[in-house]
Amino acid sequence: MKKTVITVSREYGSGGRLIARKLADELGIGFYDGELLSLVAKESGYTEEFVRRNDQKKTQSLLYHLYIGSQILPASDMIFIAQSRVIKDLYSKESCVIVGRCADYVLRDCPDVINVFITAPLESRIVRVRDEYGEIAEPADNYKAYLNKKDKNRIAYYNYFADDAWGKVQTYDISVNSDIGIDKSADLIARYIRARVGE
């Protein structure tokens, strides 16, 4: 396949990560999600544990940092910068699938990038998070509030770092509601990608 980087954004509990991995397998290319963090640690000089703890967290407000008199950028900003460098480095080297981390935004001016978004109705996401991932909702048993909060964090992270609105349909080359299943979603997206790269 012609060198192509595929970014996958998703709603929490949509199965987007599973679909992304399946897609990478199907296309025979690299897959970066948690894998990215070791590279980021190497790039930033932070420990992997520290990077993991601050992963995809929005920074405290600038006001807070002025208040505490900080002279340096907050850790999550530093990590975001290192992460962007790692993503651009991957882009220059190999075909791969990158999950989350504003990769669509980081690579917004690069050709040969295909942006994917995975959605799913709230009810399906609740079932997946509760029954498949085995997550326990806080507040207890209120999975709607739990997912709502997870979504909000993801959106805040994107809007903070990407300086653009999250989830605009025009940003993505293909979006799929995963209610057709993980395998079929991955198949469909692979088919789209092959059509785009002319195979």
Add this chain to the structure above:
Amino acid sequence: MKKTVITVSREYGSGGRLIARKLADELGIGFYDGELLSLVAKESGYTEEFVRRNDQKKTQSLLYHLYIGSQILPASDMIFIAQSRVIKDLYSKESCVIVGRCADYVLRDCPDVINVFITAPLESRIVRVRDEYGEIAEPADNYKAYLNKKDKNRIAYYNYFADDAWGKVQTYDISVNSDIGIDKSADLIARYIRARVGE
């Protein structure tokens, strides 16, 4: 196929209408775009020519109507109401593809509705509008401004009547950047729909 209504929203010049027609042909179900207007005329009592002239136009502001002392709803509101009734009537009767007209919003609480969105990069849309549709841009030759205005009108229409933000990726079951071509886009969407209705 199990009774299913497919709504198709699109960016101007993305080829969404062509894809929608192809999709309807491929699935062997009805197609409603301009066809809807005759039904709306019948429902509203307006002439078809009048309906066509006011089609997908946002109404003047309420302030304007207060200013001119109007006692009745503006024509475009009346047409929207008649149109919504026609869309719900179609929904209750048959499987079909409906293009635009906030059909995704009108049917938002109905099961067995699949919402599709067609996007395309600005450059591709300019080429299609200029070379395939043969449209002449006003201001002269500024196709970017021309498409920008067309998009704005479409968004304003949706946001006015649908009381929701246009183009949120979560609203759609599948979105496709039509740069893979009209036929391949229609094929891909048909494949998604068959997977959803369990065929």
